[in-house]
Amino acid sequence: MIKWIAALLGGIFFRFPGAILGFILGSLLDTTTSKGSGGFTQVFTQEKKVSPGDFELNLLSLSSIVIKADGRINQTELDYVRQYFVSAYGKERANATFRTFNEIIKNREISAQRICLFLTQRTRYAARLQILHFLFGIANADGNVSEAEAREIQKMAGFMRINFSDFESIKAMFFKTGNQAYKILEVEKTATDAEVKKAYRTMVKKYHPDKVQHMDPVHIKGAEEKFKEVQKAYEQIQKERGLT
Incomplete structure (x- = not known):
């Protein structure tokens, strides 16, 4: 499309030679745009798929790092x-997969960064x-x-390009503190009622189980658990503040 527009404009301003030059330059732009959009599509729609076997083994590898984290x-x-x-x-199938888990546990050369990069390129x-x-x-x-x-999981979160606020939100689901509910909603305890309500709506969209419907049932169940934690956190703040 760009090449024909460029040819038309070239012809209008510079007659036939301009039309030829415009067509050539437009063709180059068409090619560049096509390549560029393909690259972005691949990144954002995750065209690079991860096979179930690769996903399982990489998940087990990350699991082994967490299990061995405290020595x-x-x-x-x-x-x-x-x-x-x-x-x-x-x-x-789980037993078949776990035949390799003992070897993974013994392996000291597992690179969390490499595995997380692999998963980041292939998962939403x-x-x-x-x-x-799951790791928490x-x-x-x-x-x-x-x-x-917690330190090992935080490193993995960084490698998987997970926002620090999202990391803190999920971490708060496993740490009982005075401001736990606010951390889960990713707001400060000093936030206004309007800010709390807005944060809750944002978290509902982010953690809704529909976001992981492409994954297997156990992952969906985990997403439902996160969703419930968000709801519980909001209900707690509602009760404390008398929000309606």
Whole structure:
């Protein structure tokens, strides 16, 4: 389309030679635009797909980093991961996948940065938020998220290009503090009622389970859990402030 417009304009102002030159220059612009839009489409629509097998192994690798973060391997955390995979993929497939998990746990050369970059290029932002929630679930399986575990997960969140405010929101779902509800909604305790309501509407859109309908049922369930935490946080603030 650009080449024909350029040819027309060239012809109007510079007659036939201008039309030829305009057509050539327009063709170059057409090619450049086509390549550019393809690149952006690939980034934003995630045309680079991750196969189920690759996704599972990379998720297990990140899980192993969290499990080993505090210098010991906790059986409760291992059981949490196993149950998660059984719920997601069925016992037979989960057992087949877990045959490699022992080797992954022993591997000290796992690069969280490389894995997170791989997933970032192939998954939507909402899916990466769900991965983050899953990793915190592992750390919290024994009833406590250690500082070492939280640091490792924060690094992964950075590698997956998750906003710090989103990281803090999901982290707050696992840490009981005086301002937990506000952190979940990503607002300060000093926020006005109007700001709280606006933040709640924003979080409802961000964490709605519909955002991960392309994922398997167990991920959708995790998204529903996050969604409930957002609702609980807002209800708590409503009660404290007498909001309607």
